[in-house]
């Protein structure tokens with residue numbers, strides 16, 4: 001099963017992807033997480049991507065497409081995967097389509113998480129992340145078992161650098177202008193389903209499970 005989660009920054013894509021990983025035992029492929037790992041390791045790609053990410057801008061399409069071609073060719077993708085944060089532009093969607101043809105695969109479902117901008121800005125201020133694993137928490141809506149530390153490792157949770165309100169606003173603008181039009185791109189393929197992302201995390205998960213099963 002190949003699922004694409006599409007939605008605004010902070011819309012809950014990562015949170016839902018992690019629940020789907022547990023349920024279906026297929027990998028979450030988050031371009032944001034992969035890029036953050038490159039930035040941390042100071043690879044060539046990481047050095048190129050760092051400034052774009054900190055400013056809430058998109059990393060250039062050619063870098064993303066090269067990175068994703070390598071990722072989707074890995075063995076763990078053979079049973080399916082959950083795309084989280086990719087594609088985000090029309091050239092990326094077109095690049096993905098070409099890649100899927102090469103791999104003899106196709107997307108089964110595109111799930112659009114709908115959340116209002118004002119709720120996103122509120123949510124982002126409370127997000128805490130475990131950088132190593134990409135596990136995501138919220139101080140109010142999805143708190144860790146012990147304040148400030150990851151449930152599994154007990155390591156410290158941090159606030160992402162691009163979660164400052166002015167950066168979130170820029171990311172939202174880019175989402176509306178560049179990423180949201182992809183919904184129409186996939187509508188023509190008849191694989192789009194909408195989910196109300198303002199509901200509780202578990203309710204959204206249940207709805208997505210209904211859609212994909």
Ligand code: AP5
Nearest residue numbers: 009010011012013014015031032053059085127137138141
């Ligand atoms: P990326 O990491 O992909 O960021 P994003 O798409 O902006 O999405 P987020 O990770 O911020 O949010 P999310 O939708 O996963 O929400 P989450 O589950 O965490 O990308 C970061 C940067 O990398 C980009 O800005 C860009 O520079 C670059 N990049 C990445 N991919 C790229 C690409 N393809 N092309 C070019 N550049 C790229 O939830 C948010 C918070 O809300 C959490 O605290 C969570 O606990 C809480 N929450 C979740 N669901 C609910 C709910 N239902 N109710 C209440 N709270 C909830």
